[in-house]
Amino acid sequence: MSTKLSNAQIAWRAAQDIEDGAYVNLGIGFPEMVAKFQPPGRQAIFHTENGVLNFGEAPPEGEEDWDLINAGKKAITLKPGAAFFHHADSFAMVRGGHLDVAILGAYEVAENGDLANWSTGPKGVPAVGGAMDLVHGAKRVAVITDHVTKDGRPKLLKACTLPLTGIGCVTRVYTSLAVIDIENARFVLREKLPGMSVDELQSVTGAELVLPDTIGDLVAPEL
Amino acid sequence: MSTKLSNAQIAWRAAQDIEDGAYVNLGIGFPEMVAKFQPPGRQAIFHTENGVLNFGEAPPEGEEDWDLINAGKKAITLKPGAAFFHHADSFAMVRGGHLDVAILGAYEVAENGDLANWSTGPKGVPAVGGAMDLVHGAKRVAVITDHVTKDGRPKLLKACTLPLTGIGCVTRVYTSLAVIDIENARFVLREKLPGMSVDELQSVTGAELVLPDTIGDLVAPEL
Amino acid sequence: MDKTVPDFATALAGIEDGMSLMVGGFGGSGAPIELIHALIDRFKATGSPKGLTLINNNAGNGRVGLAAMIDAGMVAKMICSFPRSADPRAFTEKYLAGEIGLEIVPQGTLAERIRAGGAGIPAFYTPASYGTDVAEGKPVAEFDGKHYVQERWLKADAALIKAELADRLGNLTYRKAARNFSPLMAAAAKLTIVQASRIVEPGEIDPEIVVTPGIFVTRIIEIADAKQEEALMREGVAYS
Amino acid sequence: MDKTVPDFATALAGIEDGMSLMVGGFGGSGAPIELIHALIDRFKATGSPKGLTLINNNAGNGRVGLAAMIDAGMVAKMICSFPRSADPRAFTEKYLAGEIGLEIVPQGTLAERIRAGGAGIPAFYTPASYGTDVAEGKPVAEFDGKHYVQERWLKADAALIKAELADRLGNLTYRKAARNFSPLMAAAAKLTIVQASRIVEPGEIDPEIVVTPGIFVTRIIEIADAKQEEALMREGVAYS
Numbered sequence: 001m002s003t004k005l006s007n008a009q010i011a012w013r014a015a016q017d018i019e020d021g022a023y024v025n026l027g028i029g030f031p032e033m034v035a036k037f038q039p040p041g042r043q044a045i046f047h048t049e050n051g052v053l054n055f056g057e058a059p060p061e062g063e064e065d066w067d068l069i070n071a072g073k074k075a076i077t078l079k080p081g082a083a084f085f086h087h088a089d090s091f092a093m094v095r096g097g098h099l100d101v102a103i104l105g106a107y108e109v110a111e112n113g114d115l116a117n118w119s120t121g122p123k124g125v126p127a128v129g130g131a132m133d134l135v136h137g138a139k140r141v142a143v144i145t146d147h148v149t150k151d152g153r154p155k156l157l158k159a160c161t162l163p164l165t166g167i168g169c170v171t172r173v174y175t176s177l178a179v180i181d182i183e184n185a186r187f188v189l190r191e192k193l194p195g196m197s198v199d200e201l202q203s204v205t206g207a208e209l210v211l212p213d214t215i216g217d218l219v220a221p222e223l
Numbered sequence: 224m225s226t227k228l229s230n231a232q233i234a235w236r237a238a239q240d241i242e243d244g245a246y247v248n249l250g251i252g253f254p255e256m257v258a259k260f261q262p263p264g265r266q267a268i269f270h271t272e273n274g275v276l277n278f279g280e281a282p283p284e285g286e287e288d289w290d291l292i293n294a295g296k297k298a299i300t301l302k303p304g305a306a307f308f309h310h311a312d313s314f315a316m317v318r319g320g321h322l323d324v325a326i327l328g329a330y331e332v333a334e335n336g337d338l339a340n341w342s343t344g345p346k347g348v349p350a351v352g353g354a355m356d357l358v359h360g361a362k363r364v365a366v367i368t369d370h371v372t373k374d375g376r377p378k379l380l381k382a383c384t385l386p387l388t389g390i391g392c393v394t395r396v397y398t399s400l401a402v403i404d405i406e407n408a409r410f411v412l413r414e415k416l417p418g419m420s421v422d423e424l425q426s427v428t429g430a431e432l433v434l435p436d437t438i439g440d441l442v443a444p445e446l
Numbered sequence: 447m448d449k450t451v452p453d454f455a456t457a458l459a460g461i462e463d464g465m466s467l468m469v470g471g472f473g474g475s476g477a478p479i480e481l482i483h484a485l486i487d488r489f490k491a492t493g494s495p496k497g498l499t500l501i502n503n504n505a506g507n508g509r510v511g512l513a514a515m516i517d518a519g520m521v522a523k524m525i526c527s528f529p530r531s532a533d534p535r536a537f538t539e540k541y542l543a544g545e546i547g548l549e550i551v552p553q554g555t556l557a558e559r560i561r562a563g564g565a566g567i568p569a570f571y572t573p574a575s576y577g578t579d580v581a582e583g584k585p586v587a588e589f590d591g592k593h594y595v596q597e598r599w600l601k602a603d604a605a606l607i608k609a610e611l612a613d614r615l616g617n618l619t620y621r622k623a624a625r626n627f628s629p630l631m632a633a634a635a636k637l638t639i640v641q642a643s644r645i646v647e648p649g650e651i652d653p654e655i656v657v658t659p660g661i662f663v664t665r666i667i668e669i670a671d672a673k674q675e676e677a678l679m680r681e682g683v684a685y686s
Numbered sequence: 687m688d689k690t691v692p693d694f695a696t697a698l699a700g701i702e703d704g705m706s707l708m709v710g711g712f713g714g715s716g717a718p719i720e721l722i723h724a725l726i727d728r729f730k731a732t733g734s735p736k737g738l739t740l741i742n743n744n745a746g747n748g749r750v751g752l753a754a755m756i757d758a759g760m761v762a763k764m765i766c767s768f769p770r771s772a773d774p775r776a777f778t779e780k781y782l783a784g785e786i787g788l789e790i791v792p793q794g795t796l797a798e799r800i801r802a803g804g805a806g807i808p809a810f811y812t813p814a815s816y817g818t819d820v821a822e823g824k825p826v827a828e829f830d831g832k833h834y835v836q837e838r839w840l841k842a843d844a845a846l847i848k849a850e851l852a853d854r855l856g857n858l859t860y861r862k863a864a865r866n867f868s869p870l871m872a873a874a875a876k877l878t879i880v881q882a883s884r885i886v887e888p889g890e891i892d893p894e895i896v897v898t899p900g901i902f903v904t905r906i907i908e909i910a911d912a913k914q915e916e917a918l919m920r921e922g923v924a925y926s
Contacts, residue, residue: 021447023661043447049793050712050866053659054615066714066916067864073713081615081648083656084862086869088801091794095566095812096633098661125778126790128820129768133794136813137566167817244687246901266687272553273472273626276899277855289474289676290624296473304855304888306896307622309629311561314554318572318806319873321901348538349550351580352528356554359573360806390577558807568829570810589808619894654859655895
């Protein structure tokens, strides 16, 4: 097996925890991929910030209706039983605790659940979108991310160094190497790649991993 | 002519100040009567708190649809171009300053614009309804009322004695004897019954009437 | 996913003693009479639920619906804007006897507090009631030279709602002015129980005309020939 | 009453230098391209309006719509949640050169502030942005053990809105996800200017499916074959 999960495999793993009938918001970009990997027999209902509930896959190229898009401005289709609503009602769903799961990307996650995913610092143009709302209100706020940055530094840290999106909001992190819960402001290791030792994993993690009695194998199909 | 206007005549006088196309809320009870007296060629659009814009007269008896009522729980009909909406949107119209006129009844009005119209004191069951919202937000908040109580005491006062509905909110009062504006926390007499002297009117008014250069005749048709 | 349920027992499961209960409707328009009467039946058979806090614009009329709940002794407190009606005996008698609590809330504030509960807004400011007895004890603040009262969100353990169409995912439409508080309450309750005049398959309600998206709905029961509270009143019906 | 107007000059009358302007749409979905371009035409012909504060979720894309307004030099400040897009050059260049102001607002807070503006709620509390740089300088408060940021209403001098159907009284429907911020903006602006794909007589829109009641609308102009910003983008159109 490879030394780490691909993005598709991380998305696949996150998809396994979404229950049938769950209301789910997937952040723009990488998290959108989670929708592809719903287990057979389960159907989540996807919410997009711009006012659609129960949308489906992208239409074939050339058949896009640009009035029917998701928060990432990509063309979508509707499933039977969809609904349109305005932006205030849409964020009432988000902020009001009506979503079962929100899955976001991350630059950094701290062991206390702090998330940084909107700004890499004072340079450039800041842009926050819906992330600061999404991290509050959803019953579970999960992150999918590579375990380390492109140059190998840990993304799971004692404390975030980049501007925060929200404090104490993340409850589970799906990485390329592990599945980690955040409980009582600690990283609790739930699953790791079977070929990797706890010490190896700890060496690329910026805060101490709490080790429960049982640690599962993180195994994803080839995708 | 009679010594004072009837309720229908007070309502008629108030209706003369409602412009074509104005958005209007009429309080339950006596103020509802204003709708009957729109001048020819003018059509106001009536709002009711329970979520209807542009409703019309009561249906014939026996043809009521009890899902289609006004705030007074009376059966209504729709005019072409009506709209239904929920209660929060309905009070967004009220509180957000979108109504041109709200017309309410009154127990007491003070010269500073304070209104008391919801409670006659600590006895009995208190009930406020939409009045406390209606007195804020409408561009003009007008009152229609007999000039005095049933036992002859002034209803226009230096200060209200009953529990307030809102402070400094009333801008015009249509009574059985006069039309009075509230400006800079004073009662300014605009019109009075032609057969009545200013002294007579002042004697049944609980605060000083400011007298502008021109005072019109308050004349209403027999109704 | 299918949120429809076959009977009242399943629909009303989880409503327990001491809970807060939002009930849709403005007078008879939108009142979910069958759900209310089924809850009264349960109380008469089992003694529960009792000690309820009821949230509705009014406090019942005549001897049916909310008035019958109050008569039956199920209600400890009423949160409403206008506890008067053509025949308010049920509430008035208990209130004057000190047997039922009352929180009076201006109608627009009541609507906005429920909307805030569903939207995750814990508090907001409104001009309504500023300077009146109703605002006593509430924080006030000045914005742009005008005074406002701070109001808190209002949520409930359960809501009883009357809809027109419902699909199996819980998307709802309403009928005329029967909409009133119901879309707000559906979002503000943990458990939202809907009686719909007709249940249809997902896709049969145009996504453009859905008023309450299914995310706010827990269970749906079909009541094809729902009664109208106002009509029952006029027939002199007493539910007991 | 007839709120329809025959031409852009009448539709856009009253939009002056230094005003705040809400513009409906989320990306190209719901962007009132024809109204925006007509306002650019007026600016090019007369030098006005300039110094505008624009309120939209984004800050333009490519060389059409809001991006073309920014390019033309009409915009002093942008209030938005996400000033990025497939081609954000117009805004980015001016921003990095210090020629345009930016107020970043989380998307749900932006929606709720506009909704509050229309609903007469001067301030409210939200959990969004608590503890982040975006909340700096804003009052905070604790409710039921959780922390919240106080946010103020957002109103505008004018709003440009794209609707699907409009009747002459101003009742509106929208098309699919093009609804987004538009119903909120229509209520929050002093002057609400609508381009509708089709104007119909009062009574032709079912009162049950009206999304924006006419009370929130000032003027309507019919644009039968409205352009889609995303389509223009992909065709490489530059409006200038």
